[in-house]
Amino acid sequence: MKLFDPHVHMTSRTTDDYAAMSAAGIAAVIEPAFWLGQPRTHAGSFEDYFLSLVGWERFRAKQFGIHHFCTLALNPKESNDPTLADEVIALLPRYLEKDGVVGVGEIGYDDVTPAEERAFERQLELAVRHDLPVLVHTPHRDKRRGTERSLDLVRASGVAVERVLIDHNNEETLPGVLDSGCWAGHSIYPNTKMDEQRMVALVKTFGVQRMIVNSAADWGVSDPLKVPKTAAAMRDAGISAADIETILWRNPIDFFSASGRIDRRALEGVAAIDQTELWQGNSVLRGQTPRVER
Amino acid sequence: MIHSAWLSRLPAPHYTSRVPVSVDPSLESLLGDLLLRRDPASWMREALASVAEETSFDRIVVPYAAAPRRLRGVQVKLEQAEALRAMGAEPLGARGIVALFRAALLLTLCRNAPAERRVELVDRLFRTGDNDERIDLLVALPFLPGPADFAPTAVEACRTNVLDVFTAIACENDFPSRWFSESAFNQMVMKALFSSIHLSRVRGLAARVNPELRRMAADYAAERRAANRSVPGDIATYLEGVKP
Numbered sequence: 001m002k003l004f005d006p007h008v009h010m011t012s013r014t015t016d017d018y019a020a021m022s023a024a025g026i027a028a029v030i031e032p033a034f035w036l037g038q039p040r041t042h043a044g045s046f047e048d049y050f051l052s053l054v055g056w057e058r059f060r061a062k063q064f065g066i067h068h069f070c071t072l073a074l075n076p077k078e079s080n081d082p083t084l085a086d087e088v089i090a091l092l093p094r095y096l097e098k099d100g101v102v103g104v105g106e107i108g109y110d111d112v113t114p115a116e117e118r119a120f121e122r123q124l125e126l127a128v129r130h131d132l133p134v135l136v137h138t139p140h141r142d143k144r145r146g147t148e149r150s151l152d153l154v155r156a157s158g159v160a161v162e163r164v165l166i167d168h169n170n171e172e173t174l175p176g177v178l179d180s181g182c183w184a185g186h187s188i189y190p191n192t193k194m195d196e197q198r199m200v201a202l203v204k205t206f207g208v209q210r211m212i213v214n215s216a217a218d219w220g221v222s223d224p225l226k227v228p229k230t231a232a233a234m235r236d237a238g239i240s241a242a243d244i245e246t247i248l249w250r251n252p253i254d255f256f257s258a259s260g261r262i263d264r265r266a267l268e269g270v271a272a273i274d275q276t277e278l279w280q281g282n283s284v285l286r287g288q289t290p291r292v293e294r
Numbered sequence: 295m296i297h298s299a300w301l302s303r304l305p306a307p308h309y310t311s312r313v314p315v316s317v318d319p320s321l322e323s324l325l326g327d328l329l330l331r332r333d334p335a336s337w338m339r340e341a342l343a344s345v346a347e348e349t350s351f352d353r354i355v356v357p358y359a360a361a362p363r364r365l366r367g368v369q370v371k372l373e374q375a376e377a378l379r380a381m382g383a384e385p386l387g388a389r390g391i392v393a394l395f396r397a398a399l400l401l402t403l404c405r406n407a408p409a410e411r412r413v414e415l416v417d418r419l420f421r422t423g424d425n426d427e428r429i430d431l432l433v434a435l436p437f438l439p440g441p442a443d444f445a446p447t448a449v450e451a452c453r454t455n456v457l458d459v460f461t462a463i464a465c466e467n468d469f470p471s472r473w474f475s476e477s478a479f480n481q482m483v484m485k486a487l488f489s490s491i492h493l494s495r496v497r498g499l500a501a502r503v504n505p506e507l508r509r510m511a512a513d514y515a516a517e518r519r520a521a522n523r524s525v526p527g528d529i530a531t532y533l534e535g536v537k538p
Contacts, residue, residue, distance in 0.1 A: 047422050055424060093352070097360035098424070261363070 001245055002027040002267075005227045006252035007106075007135070007167060007185060007214035009034050010068065011049075011057055015284055017217075017224045018064040024228035028067040028267055030256065031057060032106040032135055035077045037219050043087035046074070050095045058100055063284050065273040065293070067266070069256065071103035071135050072096060076110035079119035089122050096130040102259040103127075105135025106167065109146045112139060117153070124157040133163040133258045135185075138173065140192070147173040151180045163258050165212060168193055174202060178210060183255050187216035188226035196226070196233035203239060208246045212255065334365050338395055342402050349407035351415055358399055358419065358427060361392045370394065382466030383433045389426070396427070397434035404438045412440075417447045428454075429462040436469045444469075449478045452485060460489065464496060471498025480507045487514060493532040503533055511536045 003025045010018070010031050021029075031053055040046060053070040061068035072095050074088040095101065104127040109116050127134045136154070139146035147166065154164050166177045167185035170193070177184045186202070187193045199213060215226035223229070227248055234244045256262055275283070275290035283290075341357035357364075370378065370390040383393040400419075404412045416438070420431050432451055435444050448470065451463045463470060464486050470479055479502050486496060493499060511533045515525045529536045 051424055090352075094355040094359045097356055097363065099363055 001025060001231070001241065001249065003227050003231060003248050004028045004030075004252040005215050005224070006030040006165075006212060006256065007032055007187065007216045008224055009216075009218040010061060010224075011052065012219035013217065013224055015060070015064070018061060018066060021224055021228075022064045022066055024225055025231075026066060026227060028069070028252075029061060030102065030135075030252070031068065031070045032103075033070065033072045033075065034106065034218065035075045039078055039081065040084070041081075043084060043091060046088045047091060050091075054095070054098045054100050059277075060284055063273065063275050063277070065270075069100050069102045069262065071105035071132075072101055073105050073107045073123050073135075074119055075106055076108050076116050076120070076137055076139075079116045080111065080113055082115055085115065085119050089119065089126070092123070092126055093130065096126060096132060099261065101132070102256040102261050103133045103135050103165075104130070105165075106137040107134065108137040108150055109139045110137070112142065112146055112149065120150075120153060121157065124154065124159050127159055127163075128157075131260070133165065133256060134159060136164060136166045136182075138166060138168045140168075143168075143170065144172050148176060151176065151182065154182065155180070165255055167212075167214070168216070170194060171198070171202065174206060178206060183210040183212055183251070185212040185214060187214055188223075188230050189216065190221060190223055196230045199230050200233050200237045200239065203234065203243070203247065204237070208243045208251070210251070211247050212251050213247055334368050337364050338398075342398060345399055345402045346406050349403050349411065349415070351418060354399055354403050354415070355419065358396055358423075361395050362389075362426070365391045365395060381433050381437070382462070383430070392426070393430045393433060396430040397437060400431065400434045400438060404440075409440055409443060412438075413443045413447075416444060417450075420447050420451065425456055425459055428456075428459050432459070432462040432469075433467065435463075436467065436472070441469065442473050445473045445475075445478070449474065452478070452482045457489060460485065461491065461495070465491060466495060466497060468497050471496070471502050476502075476504055476506065480504070480510055483507060484510055484514065487511065487526055487529065490526070493526075493528040496532075499532055508533055508535055 005021070005026050006029070008029050008031060010029060033050065033053060050072055053072065057070075058068040072092060074085055074092070078088075079085045096104065104123055107120050107123045109120065124134065136150055138150060147169075150166060154161065161181035162183070165183040165185050168187045169177055169184050174184055186199055188196060188199060193216070203211065213227060213230050215222065215224050217224040217226070231244055231248055235241070253262060253264060253267060257264065273291055273293040275285060276292060345354050345357070347353075368391045374394060375390060378390050378393060381393070381397070383390065400416065403415060407415060416431065420428055423431065428451065432448065435441060435448055438444060448463050451459060454460050464482050470482055474482065483493070483496060483499065486493060511529050515529055515536055518525045
């Protein structure tokens, strides 16, 4: 069974992670644009970051047989710098037109400030203009209210609810998100957010429709193998293989295919690995024998 | 202004646009009946008209970035392929039409913007572009009005570490031999030698060979020999007087 991790910040991960993810069955990932652990101070830093997400990082993933897509946006945290926010949002239309970009995200609330709300609204407008689905981050603090407020903003924005994925849900937020018609993401984390056993319980209660699971792994303590580990937990709990495949492979494809930029046939086929390839004359290898599998 | 046959075949509403479109007629005619096709055609036409109407960075950058996706599957025809080959662009596969359309966008921008603004816009487009966007821009440079003004951008392009970007300006491109200063041209030729690029690919080299370039190449050949390494054979062929 193929697995899809639709929220993982691979730029922060090593090639060992790519190799382990590939071995565990992950065949495709989506990397949402994010902050880097410390705030950027120039819009130009975002240009290079966006270019790396559609360029070098796609190549790196491909070297391990993994299809890499991304969603681009100004993240909620950095939306609080008003000059930076205006400049980065002005840059986005160009990058949103590029290959491999399958959504606007992650946008939403962090501190739930007026500046975050303004960036959130303006980027929902960009999603409409560029005909892309949306990935919405929900805050860690005051999560339930923040999620409800996100849903209100989505409804008011005119973006179709079935093109919106509300991420990082828990037992408290999930019912409201499913009722809204939006898709519901769950980030399986070592300690916070959600874990494998709680996820199993949610699937048993709420079923598989519009349910998405990801690792949200980044530069912090996190685990890029949480999607395969959740698959194992679901199997152990007696959830059918068909249901597991729906949640961990078909649902993210169905959701992000609204972008028109996902080739389903390529995803279903075997990804060719050719580590003899170079990106701009550069390789991920350091003297190893290149792996070639077709 | 030469209007080729395809223009007269266009239905009237398409070219009685209220926007005075100033696309170079030769490039427009190269796009030929691609402009008659429904989907990518109307998109290309609207993008060109939009850039002609307002020569801003925001107007050009979105269609410039979107071209590979919007024009997927559109193949160039024989005469277009020949023109692209003459421009040093790759005519086959998906990239041909993208290079041609991006050249048309750049030309439209430059014909409608004041000289000092067009240089700034083209330079910014180059600096912030991805590799393919940079390559298509470099290939189009010799065809833009006031080409000498773009020399700083083209010289900067030679400093890239990306081979395909370097060859887009250094190889099969008339720009360097016509508009580079002697020192910039010499540096480019030396970088081509270092990158194992055959000097036959540098257009206009014979007319630009100078004593300083001969000296640099001779020093390079001597350095290679001292290290027991081979000396590129084309040094002697193209830089007369330099021992291979």
